[in-house]
Amino acid sequence: MSGTSPIRPVLQNKVLYGGDYNPEQWPPKVWEADHAAFDLAGIDTLTLGVFDWALISAGEDDYDFTLLDAVVARVAASGRRFVMATATGALPPWLAHRHPEVNRTDFEGRRHVYGQRHNACPSSPVFRRLSARLAGKIAERYAGHPQLVAWHIGNEYGGACYCGNCAAAFRSWLRERYRSLDRLNEAWNAAFWSHTFTDWDEIVPPNALSEHWRGQNHTAFQGITLDYLRFMSEAMLQNFVEEKAAIREHDASTPATTNFMGMYRPIDYHRWAEQLDFASWDNYPPTDRSEARMAFTHDLMRGLKGGDPFWVMEQTPTITASRDINPVKRPGVLRLWSWQSVAHGADAVLYFQMRQSRGACEKYHGAVLDHSGRTDTRAFREVAELGADFRRVGDAVLGARTPARAALLFDWDSWWASEMTDGLNRTVSYPQVVLAYHRALWEAGVQLDVVPVDAPLDGYDVVVAPLLHMIKGDTAERLRAVAERGGSVVSTFHSGRVDQDTNAFLTDVPGPLASLFGVRVEETDSLPDDVVNRISLSGAGGERTVTSRSVFEILVAEGAEAVGTYNDDFYAGRPAVTRKPFPAGGAAWYVGTLLDQNGLSSILRSVLAEQGLIGPYADEPELEFTVRSLEDVRTSFLLNHADTPVTVQAHAAGTDLLTGRVLAAGEQITLAPKDVVVLREA
Ligand code: GLA
Numbered sequence: 001m002s003g004t005s006p007i008r009p010v011l012q013n014k015v016l017y018g019g020d021y022n023p024e025q026w027p028p029k030v031w032e033a034d035h036a037a038f039d040l041a042g043i044d045t046l047t048l049g050v051f052d053w054a055l056i057s058a059g060e061d062d063y064d065f066t067l068l069d070a071v072v073a074r075v076a077a078s079g080r081r082f083v084m085a086t087a088t089g090a091l092p093p094w095l096a097h098r099h100p101e102v103n104r105t106d107f108e109g110r111r112h113v114y115g116q117r118h119n120a121c122p123s124s125p126v127f128r129r130l131s132a133r134l135a136g137k138i139a140e141r142y143a144g145h146p147q148l149v150a151w152h153i154g155n156e157y158g159g160a161c162y163c164g165n166c167a168a169a170f171r172s173w174l175r176e177r178y179r180s181l182d183r184l185n186e187a188w189n190a191a192f193w194s195h196t197f198t199d200w201d202e203i204v205p206p207n208a209l210s211e212h213w214r215g216q217n218h219t220a221f222q223g224i225t226l227d228y229l230r231f232m233s234e235a236m237l238q239n240f241v242e243e244k245a246a247i248r249e250h251d252a253s254t255p256a257t258t259n260f261m262g263m264y265r266p267i268d269y270h271r272w273a274e275q276l277d278f279a280s281w282d283n284y285p286p287t288d289r290s291e292a293r294m295a296f297t298h299d300l301m302r303g304l305k306g307g308d309p310f311w312v313m314e315q316t317p318t319i320t321a322s323r324d325i326n327p328v329k330r331p332g333v334l335r336l337w338s339w340q341s342v343a344h345g346a347d348a349v350l351y352f353q354m355r356q357s358r359g360a361c362e363k364y365h366g367a368v369l370d371h372s373g374r375t376d377t378r379a380f381r382e383v384a385e386l387g388a389d390f391r392r393v394g395d396a397v398l399g400a401r402t403p404a405r406a407a408l409l410f411d412w413d414s415w416w417a418s419e420m421t422d423g424l425n426r427t428v429s430y431p432q433v434v435l436a437y438h439r440a441l442w443e444a445g446v447q448l449d450v451v452p453v454d455a456p457l458d459g460y461d462v463v464v465a466p467l468l469h470m471i472k473g474d475t476a477e478r479l480r481a482v483a484e485r486g487g488s489v490v491s492t493f494h495s496g497r498v499d500q501d502t503n504a505f506l507t508d509v510p511g512p513l514a515s516l517f518g519v520r521v522e523e524t525d526s527l528p529d530d531v532v533n534r535i536s537l538s539g540a541g542g543e544r545t546v547t548s549r550s551v552f553e554i555l556v557a558e559g560a561e562a563v564g565t566y567n568d569d570f571y572a573g574r575p576a577v578t579r580k581p582f583p584a585g586g587a588a589w590y591v592g593t594l595l596d597q598n599g600l601s602s603i604l605r606s607v608l609a610e611q612g613l614i615g616p617y618a619d620e621p622e623l624e625f626t627v628r629s630l631e632d633v634r635t636s637f638l639l640n641h642a643d644t645p646v647t648v649q650a651h652a653a654g655t656d657l658l659t660g661r662v663l664a665a666g667e668q669i670t671l672a673p674k675d676v677v678v679l680r681e682a
């Protein structure tokens with residue numbers, strides 16, 4: 001709504017600390033022990049009722065809040081704050097039984113029956129009506145509660161439905177988008193394979209029964225599949241919006257969010273962001289060495305709301321039960337990763353969950369309290385020590401922002417479009433390329449924002465746009481403006497290939513980016529990933545040879561100079577990496593192949609060095625460095641992800657808020673393995 005000021009979480013006196021609490025799964029006498037333990041651990045915030053639909057409502061007109069009231073009353077008596085969910089994370093059996101339309105139809109065309117969760121058809125009129133009604137009832141009941149800090153709508157929206165209701169909604173969405181079938185036929189390049197549509201009703205969802213073979217990424221018509229992804233993401237957003245509107249009828253000011261999943265392909269979080277009052281996400285990294293990936297994902301989530309602080313809505317204190325093999329977090333890792341989230345802009349650090357479920361598939365998922373409820377376990381001790389850390393540091397960084405002069409562009413359309421296309425290299429994934437570029441930047445210690453392609457770029461001296469496959473709107477012009485005013489722009493192979501409809505440009509590759517980078521891609525070779533082409537890189541560090549794999553664009557420099565050349569195959573001697581200088585000192589770098597991490601690092605360090613953006617600890621790749629600043633106060637974070645101690649010279653004078661130690665600039669500090677320094681700079 002234009003003209004109204006945004007609703008943001010009210011800053012508290014410290015980082016919010018707690019998590020999902022589902023005491024409706026165990027007897028009230030246990031609740032007393034829960035709260036006693038929470039007091040010991042410095043827990044101040046509990047998320048309630050995410051999966052309570054069936055416990056609240058046994059039928060359409062039947063709402064009974066006895067149990068949730070009791071939970072809220074006990075939480076309120078403890079003095080803790082709470083996040084109230086709209087309870088729509090899972091359907092109740094009666095609803096699925098009475099209205100089978102609420103169950104999804106899957107990609108293979110099978111209508112599901114009752115079971116699991118996160119599986120409501122987003123287009124079902126019954127689901128939309130009853131989920132919004134439930135959200136409204138809950139809001140009516142708990143709005144205005146002095147300890148309510150936020151609304152948690154739905155849970156981890158995702159997946160897709162291919163039912164008749166979705167097909168009809170897809171057609172309406174298409175009418176709205178294209179207005180005429182002529183325009184739609186043009187966008188989908190329907191003249192290919194006799195697909196010219198003559199009636200909107202001829203359009204069906206793209207799935208295994210229609211346009212697809214071999215799964216989600218093999219489609220005869222990228223335009224249709226891409227539009228279905230966009231539509232499905234928006235259909236679920238509509239569910240969120242309808243629940244939020246129901247809340248707003250009773251509560252005008254408590255911020256509302258939903259828990260995102262980081263780099264999650266089916267939902268375009270950039271298109272959702274505007275409807276959220278603040279961003280929050282669930283941090284379940286795939287491995288115990290995911291620190292760079294988490295750094296990236298925190299930045300992606302922070303970028304959703306223009307750099308505003310976000311919340312970690314869930315993380316596990318110990319194990320994630322859903323993997324085949326479930327390692328515990330090693331000593332110190334919970335603390336390190338939790339501080340890492342704060343270092344990247346989190347103002348709340350919450351767990352899933354506070355006490356282990358007794359039964360069903362998550363009964364062994366890690367929790368602050370295990371089934372025994374003991375508080376003398378290693379896990380509980382680490383949770384409590386972190387609680388003490390957060391109390392000690394208080395409100396020092398709440399609301400503070402990241403002063404980044406470098407940006408990485410991320411785009412769901414480019415992700416979708418590049419991965420569902422024949423003719424490229426199907427072993428190259430968009431996240432893999434983005435993460436490789438991110439890692440090189442992260443290791444160099446540059447403060448980074450991860451932003452959508454339509455974000456303003458004026459504040460950035462370096463803009464990195466890996467695999468910018470689709471060019472929409474004025475992105476090419478805005479990238480050019482960065483280089484023209486003296487900044488540096490970087491892009492890669494497979495960029496500038498298609499327009500917003502996934503149709504190729506009728507020009508040289510990389511399309512609208514060609515003149516900015518001063519290159520033309522004459523051919524794109526792709527080879528199995530055991531084939532290496534050596535690349536000679538020239539530059540500040542002298543001549544060196546790195547390797548590249550998978551994708552080899554054969555470039556013609558037209559205004560750019562080669563900084564890397566292929567050594568092998570029939571294109572030996574041709575440019576693989578180029579740099580086009582701009583009069584005001586800017587440069588546009590094009591990387592036409594998948595460089596190994598050393599090669600990437602060397603290119604990106606040259607880019608950052610030209611702009612004076614290398615971080616102070618860039619020689620220690622496992623020592624992460626971030627800054628949050630508020631007004632004139634800078635707080636920096638040093639995070640030692642290594643399994644060995646690291647000794648460095650402090651980049652600034654200040655006080656470590658965790659230990660009280662006062663440091664002079666240049667003073668030697670040693671961080672133990674997994675240790676953290678939170679330096680309030682003097
Ligand atoms: C997700 C969900 C939670 C729970 C956890 C367990 O993030 O939101 O309900 O299932 O995973 O890992």
Ligand code: ZN
Pocket residue numbers: 104105121122123124161162163164165166167
């Ligand atoms: Zn559906």
